[in-house]
Amino acid sequence: MPRRIRGRAWVVGDHVDTDVIIPARYLTTSDPVELARHVLEDLDPTLKSRIQPGDILVAGDNFGCGSSREHAPIALKAAGIACVVARSFARIFYRNAVNVGLPVVQCKQGVPVASERVVVVDFDAGTVTDEATGAVYPAEPLPEVMREILEAGGLVPYVARRLEEQRRHAAASA
Amino acid sequence: MGMTLVEKILADHSGRREVRAGDIVSARVDMILANDVTAPLSIREFRKMGATRVFDPEAIAMVPSHFAPSPSIQAAAQIQAMREFSREQGLPYFFEIGRMGIEHVLLPEEGLVVPGDVVIGADSHTCTNGALGAFATGMGSTDIAAAMALGETWLRVPETLRIVYYGAMKPWVTPKDLILYTIGKIGVAGALYQALEYTGETVRSISMEGRFTMANMAIEAGAKTGIFEADEVTLAWEEGRARRPPRVYRGDPDATYAGTVEIDVRQVQPQVAFPHLPEKTRPVSEAASMDLRIDQAFIGSCTNGRLEDLRLAARVLRGRKVHPDVRLIVIPASQRVYRQALAEGLLDVFVEAGGAVSTPTCGPCLGAHMGVLARGERAISSSNRNFRGRMGHRESEVYLASPAVVAASAVLGRIASPEELGLDETAFFETVGVRAS
Numbered sequence: 001m002p003r004r005i006r007g008r009a010w011v012v013g014d015h016v017d018t019d020v021i022i023p024a025r026y027l028t029t030s031d032p033v034e035l036a037r038h039v040l041e042d043l044d045p046t047l048k049s050r051i052q053p054g055d056i057l058v059a060g061d062n063f064g065c066g067s068s069r070e071h072a073p074i075a076l077k078a079a080g081i082a083c084v085v086a087r088s089f090a091r092i093f094y095r096n097a098v099n100v101g102l103p104v105v106q107c108k109q110g111v112p113v114a115s116e117r118v119v120v121v122d123f124d125a126g127t128v129t130d131e132a133t134g135a136v137y138p139a140e141p142l143p144e145v146m147r148e149i150l151e152a153g154g155l156v157p158y159v160a161r162r163l164e165e166q167r168r169h170a171a172a173s174a
Numbered sequence: 175m176g177m178t179l180v181e182k183i184l185a186d187h188s189g190r191r192e193v194r195a196g197d198i199v200s201a202r203v204d205m206i207l208a209n210d211v212t213a214p215l216s217i218r219e220f221r222k223m224g225a226t227r228v229f230d231p232e233a234i235a236m237v238p239s240h241f242a243p244s245p246s247i248q249a250a251a252q253i254q255a256m257r258e259f260s261r262e263q264g265l266p267y268f269f270e271i272g273r274m275g276i277e278h279v280l281l282p283e284e285g286l287v288v289p290g291d292v293v294i295g296a297d298s299h300t301c302t303n304g305a306l307g308a309f310a311t312g313m314g315s316t317d318i319a320a321a322m323a324l325g326e327t328w329l330r331v332p333e334t335l336r337i338v339y340y341g342a343m344k345p346w347v348t349p350k351d352l353i354l355y356t357i358g359k360i361g362v363a364g365a366l367y368q369a370l371e372y373t374g375e376t377v378r379s380i381s382m383e384g385r386f387t388m389a390n391m392a393i394e395a396g397a398k399t400g401i402f403e404a405d406e407v408t409l410a411w412e413e414g415r416a417r418r419p420p421r422v423y424r425g426d427p428d429a430t431y432a433g434t435v436e437i438d439v440r441q442v443q444p445q446v447a448f449p450h451l452p453e454k455t456r457p458v459s460e461a462a463s464m465d466l467r468i469d470q471a472f473i474g475s476c477t478n479g480r481l482e483d484l485r486l487a488a489r490v491l492r493g494r495k496v497h498p499d500v501r502l503i504v505i506p507a508s509q510r511v512y513r514q515a516l517a518e519g520l521l522d523v524f525v526e527a528g529g530a531v532s533t534p535t536c537g538p539c540l541g542a543h544m545g546v547l548a549r550g551e552r553a554i555s556s557s558n559r560n561f562r563g564r565m566g567h568r569e570s571e572v573y574l575a576s577p578a579v580v581a582a583s584a585v586l587g588r589i590a591s592p593e594e595l596g597l598d599e600t601a602f603f604e605t606v607g608v609r610a611s
Contacts, residue, residue: 015362015451019561020568024540028241028248030215030315042563062363062396066561067540068298070215070314091367091398092298096314145198145328159223159320 001150005083005103005121006131007056009113014060016043018093021064021072030071032078039075053080056119058111060086064093073097083121085111085128085139098146101154106140176426178334179403180369183309183423187292195333195430200326203233204291204308204418207277208318209536210238210249212296213256215315220322228263229325235267235286236260237277240536245543275508275534278302278390278476283510288412289404290421294318294327299476299558301392305385306412307404307422309369312393332369332398333432334425335360339376341440345599346592348486348606349384350478350556350576352376352437353391354445358455360435365397368432371425372402376439381606382411383482390477391558394452446554446589447574450562458579458591466573470501470553471584472565473577474532475539478556479507481514482606483577488520489605490581490592491527497587502529503538503545529584541565547572554583578602 020043022035029035040047057063057076063086064072073096076084083103087110097104105121111128113119118131121139128137142150152158177185181193188199208216213236220228228234236256241249260268269280278299281287287303293310294300296318303310313327321327337356357364370392377385385402392400402408404422412420443457473479473487484506496502504524506512512534515521521531538545539557547553547566553573555565560572573589582592592602 017559017561019540019559019564023563023568024211024240024542025546027211027542028246028252030218042568045568062366065362065396066298066393066559068296068300068312068314069211070296070316071211073314088363088366090363090396092312092314095317099314099316143198143330155316155320156219156222159225159323163224163323 001103003124005056006118007054007082008052009056009058009115009117009119010047010051011058011113011115012043015062015065016059017066018064018069018072019066022069022075027069027071032074035071035075036078039079048079051079051081054082055080056121057081057084058113058119059084060110061088063089065090068092070096070100073100073102077102085121098150099155101150103150107137108140109137111137175430176428178429178431179371179401179423179425180309180334180399181331181429182425183290183292184329184331193331195331197331199329199331201292201329202326203294203321205233205235205281205287205293206318206321207235207237207281207295207297207300209240209277209297210242210252210256211240212315212318214252216296216319216322217255217259219316219319223319223323225323228322231264232266234265234322235281236265237269237274237280238271239274239276239534240540241542242274242535243271243533273509275510276476276479276536279480279507279511282306282386283508285412285415285417288416288418288420289408290423294321298393299390301397301399302386302390302476304392304399304401305382305389307402307408309399309401311399332367334369334371335365335432336371336373336434338374338434338436339372339439340374340436341376341438343376343439345602346444346578347442348576348578349380349387351442351445352439353388354447354452354455354574355442356437357391357395357452358445360395362394362451362453363396365392365395368397370395370397370400372400377402378405381482382407383480386480387477391452394558444576444579444591446579447560449560449571449573452558452560452574458575461589462591462594466552466589468500468554468583468588469551470503470545470547471580472503472538472545472553472555472557473580474505474507475536475557476507477558478577479505479511481511483556484511484515484520486605487577487581488523489601490578490595490597491585492523494527494585494595496528496584499587500584502527502584503532504529505532506534508534538565554580554589556580
């Protein structure tokens, strides 16, 4: 997981829900490439063609509210979104993002930048910086367990390691 | 210092004497569920984890309810993946089409979720099960995969926001109206990262069906779960149903709460949530005065597709016709509801009125199939979400209301109250049983 992400911001509003991130009509697949093709299209049909790999989504309150569909963070990640910064996240989305290895940063006071400005997310310092103005915004630290999952590369490798340990214990005690 | 209802359940499931809001625990899970949208991804991630066997086949339910019966080859392949996994792992609770129901209606009905359980599901409306006094929450597919392998999941113990309802409901006011009103009051992020606990004198008089409706929409206020303390209504409902012994937990009087919201139910009118957020609620009288013509009316979903809902809708529709410009779609939420509605003649009422009745499916609620909206169309729905594009085109509109309001609107061709049809309160109380003030 990168310690620092520098990218171009796309600013979206409050309560961006999972239905507009990836509409249900595309949920007969879980192929990331296919999902990325339709990312955010019900929010703004022009956005997906403007997103470049490494861009950062800067949102308001309650980002990712609604459905439990993990397809939402998968689609954002596959579209090249490097990180989502929001004033607050819906709980299921936040957890899903960490599980699939999409970095998420909560800045309670918000990050008032304009779209296409460059922002820098520094995970070690716990800050988000607006490069043009130099303004620095504090980020909430991730809970320990989520940091471990993100650092392992997502929940799959994290659980794989635990299952492997269980097998070793079982073999040793047999 | 005492614990809340949620803290008690999570303490017991994580082998601790005490937990506090904010603690991170590893909790044993009693029931795990997934549907045809989320299970295929769970199965894929389960295999990637190197897991070969689920921790307990009896603790996993697979319900194909979203794109089911399958409207496309891709959807059929998703159901096929869960069917094959269920056979491979010997899961007894895979529900085939024809014996199926919407997961959050089906599982409690089948007695697969009981009071005191910890339930996680790869569907945000898993919180519906909180109506039984269980801790139930939605997660993504990978979390579900991990729980299927390990039998446990990590949870941050949530703070609890208490909603205290008092007073008797007015005629035509249903539990759906109470929850819409509540979300309108606290907002769609009003309980973010928290548990909503529904309490107060009014809830004692609300049927299990109404409680499921209210718990179902906790997620629409951002809550991790919505929960009722199990009482005599719960236990009576579980009689002959529960497949495991219920465990009744109660919050301590000196527990710490994030806050308390008091709602005088006597002030609540039937509600309508306007596009595109469930918090944009207005009283039906105000909505009715705006002459909002509708193209489609939908009665069904895990929110309001239960028997009580169909009885209420049928009471409004009996002897009446659906407006010529309106499509009415009625979907009983489970096979059991379907059969009972058939036996009571309710389905006849819908068909006679000119409505379409379908086998159980989530279809229209999420714009999957069986009632997708075209550009510019407006629908009124008994479901739980009215996000942009939820039921179809991004330039369509969804209004949320109770089955009674949806049925009345279907007849009049515009958003309307049942009272506009000359239906008085007797018609209402006949249907909902003894609840008069």
